[in-house]
Amino acid sequence: MTDPVTRWRERAGGAVLLDGFHALKHALRFGAEVPVAVTTDRRAALALAAELAGDVRDTLDALLTEVPEETYASLVPRPHPTGVAALAVRPSREANLRALAHTPRTAPVVVLDHPRNLGNAGAVIRLAAGFGATGVVTTGTLDPWHPTVVRGGAGLHFATAVERLEVEELPAGPLFALDPEGEDIRGTKLPDDAVLAFGSERSGLSADLRARADHLLALPMRPQVSSYNLATSVAMTLYHWSAAGGAPTAS
Numbered sequence: 001m002t003d004p005v006t007r008w009r010e011r012a013g014g015a016v017l018l019d020g021f022h023a024l025k026h027a028l029r030f031g032a033e034v035p036v037a038v039t040t041d042r043r044a045a046l047a048l049a050a051e052l053a054g055d056v057r058d059t060l061d062a063l064l065t066e067v068p069e070e071t072y073a074s075l076v077p078r079p080h081p082t083g084v085a086a087l088a089v090r091p092s093r094e095a096n097l098r099a100l101a102h103t104p105r106t107a108p109v110v111v112l113d114h115p116r117n118l119g120n121a122g123a124v125i126r127l128a129a130g131f132g133a134t135g136v137v138t139t140g141t142l143d144p145w146h147p148t149v150v151r152g153g154a155g156l157h158f159a160t161a162v163e164r165l166e167v168e169e170l171p172a173g174p175l176f177a178l179d180p181e182g183e184d185i186r187g188t189k190l191p192d193d194a195v196l197a198f199g200s201e202r203s204g205l206s207a208d209l210r211a212r213a214d215h216l217l218a219l220p221m222r223p224q225v226s227s228y229n230l231a232t233s234v235a236m237t238l239y240h241w242s243a244a245g246g247a248p249t250a251s
């Protein structure tokens with residue numbers, strides 16, 4: 001077998017960087033294909049696995065190769081405190097589109113309409129994974145698989161379908177767009193096949209998205225406050241959906 005650094009360099013082009021132990025742990029749990037994983041301290045990484053991730057400990061044991069600190073530092077943009085990094089195969093667009101189109105849908109799709117902040121997008125993917133949402137779709141130019149988004153998502157891109165689409169390509173289902181000018185969300189039960197859309201941090205919902213929306217919903221907010229942060233708006237909305245019984249139970 002070729003050495004891990006050669007394998008890394010061969011794969012790095014189209015692959016997803018899993019930065020740190022927790023991103024690798026999550027990706028493995030949710031079925032990511034991981035061709036190469038390195039660590040600066042195999043014993044410490046496996047001890048962390050035994051403590052926090054017994055379910056993937058044996059997989060990590062088989063995957064992780066120890067490399068010198070300098071080698072590790074040459075493979076990643078900036079070293080992670082856990083000294084672990086891996087490359088995963090990005091799921092195909094076809095597979096994501098299939099997952100997004102699958103009916104009957106048992107959990108909503110989250111749409112971020114022209115998001116701008118990579119950290120917000122990562123936080124939303126993490127939320128979607130936690131609530132068992134069907135997927136996270138973005139419109140506009142932000143790449144939801146950008147390394148900074150993947151870092152913010154803690155490896156949970158593999159737990160939901162993450163794809164960029166045009167407004168005209170959004171999955172079928174009743175579209176609820178979140179906007180401070182909408183009807184109070186507390187009067188609405190969100191169905192499991194809902195498409196939940198959120199506007200950009202700077203300018204809110206686009207005209208195209210508004211035109212497609214079946215309902216405009218507002219989160220409770222005092223009059224003097226203009227808006228909430230995008231990711232926290234998604235959190236409140238998914239929680240509102242979950243409170244009616246659709247989401248996975250807490251462990």
Ligand SMILES: C[S@@+](CC[C@H](N)C(=O)[O-])C[C@H]1O[C@@H](n2cnc3c(N)ncnc32)[C@H](O)[C@@H]1O
Pocket residue numbers: 177178179180181197198199200201202203204205217218219220221226227228229230233
């Ligand atoms: C930071 S806000 C956008 C603020 C933007 N300046 C605007 O003009 O709407 C980002 C998104 O979060 C959601 N959002 C924020 N506060 C909300 C609220 N009180 N009710 C419903 N949606 C909200 C909306 O989808 C909004 O487009």
